[in-house]
Amino acid sequence: MLIGRFLYKDFIFIGRVYDGVVYPLSEHDLNISQLCDENMLKSDRKNKIDKPCYMLDELKVLPPCVPSKIVCVGLNYKDHAEEFGLPIPKEPILFLKPPTTVIGHGESIILPKQSSHVEYEGELAVVIGKKAKNVSQSDAFKVVLGYTCANDVTARDLQKKDQQWTRSKSFDTFCPIGLYIATDINPANLNLRVYLNGELKQFTNTNKLIFDVPALVSYISSIMTLMPGDIILTGTSSGVGKVEKGDKIEVVVDKIGTLENFVNA
């Protein structure tokens, strides 16, 4: 199932997307925690929620979730570590992006004046569906709502200059996510492509992740409580590169779809 967040006039809702039509999962604005708790995603409900519905072109598509935090994994593809001449990590390398970095499909990444070298990083994002602490790897999928595309936009010059990565990763608009959340898919074997102005720049498969989704959910939840709507960015492959004003970036993941954003100053 593909689910997204939408704006219709002044009404924000989560809806199921099917064949260009959006079916609200409730008559009132639900958050992701309620969606999971009330079993709104059970397939036997599909026929009970068909009215009212909206055509996609009537709606503004919003970022598909509202995270309290975005937990990111660095150097989680061998070829990306090698690209930077860095050793393969023995444990996941974590950092955070603030929720204010989030933008949705079609919104603009704004180049900050403090940086002269901003890069894209296409990634698979895990969307958490249930409050999670100390989750075992075997239970990890029970707390995952689904998956979406993400771009871990990075001011590479500031990342190299600073002692740590907070500034380089945290500018407003530096975390495009979307377009929708795909539930009920296996994240272990998905092709991931990034196009810059239509040219293929990154191409990998999530089967190349050093630490896979269950390992990451378990590891991160042993440190901090994950909340419904929180996002884990699973890391990027080789092929990252600089963006300029006017560029179009597309992150495309099998079974999820395309996240498209433009770059502005």
Ligand code: MG
């Ligand atoms: Mg990254």
